[in-house]
Amino acid sequence: MSTRPTLLRAGAAAACAVTLVLGGPAPAGASGDRAGIRLERLDRGLVAVPTAEGVFLSWRLLRHEASGSSATGLTGADFHVYRDGRRVATVTDSTNYLDRDATASASYRVAAVVRGREIDRGAAVSP
Template structure:
């Protein structure tokens, strides 16, 4: 009896979630639709929340670990390990310390707890979208 109730509950929940999406056509929209409408919520696009680079720095036994977001308009494809996209420059205390081509994280073995970091995305050879500065 428990399995039948659980299965029924799952079906009801799925229907409750899917039917409104089908009626609004949300399944056929994408982040690229949002970009076309510049996120205004007008037209066929969907309104997405604004996310910044989201850079974080954490102190580890091996150095300072940095991690950040790949934004929707930077995605260029996918590989066996995930999405592909922009190249990034990593800065410590205002000085460029690395170019990251295949990831959205970096381990700075020479960083200290007083280090301050930011990253910039690279598009067409130019730095764009500088993140906020963070410290561990």
């Protein structure tokens, strides 16, 4: 008996799971993808958490920013990290950053960088 159909179903299920996790903004008026899966309209979801080492930032990779996968997860956009309106870092291969020079009153924003252009700058958050 061949395992090919089982593998194809497993691959399709994994692809659907990735699509659901990556939510991201859908085109105007869309409520899901072509397969009929309904997706949430998620934003960057940036959070800033004070730690003993600084402020830890974490955010979402949105569906339209994902470009593939690697052994450690999805691949996609790089990100510019802004503290109080000034760019403090460019993050590659990750959706988190530890700002060791943070202050308790800092304000952060993150923007995706796709093909050298900054897109999808998220809302500002504070620790």
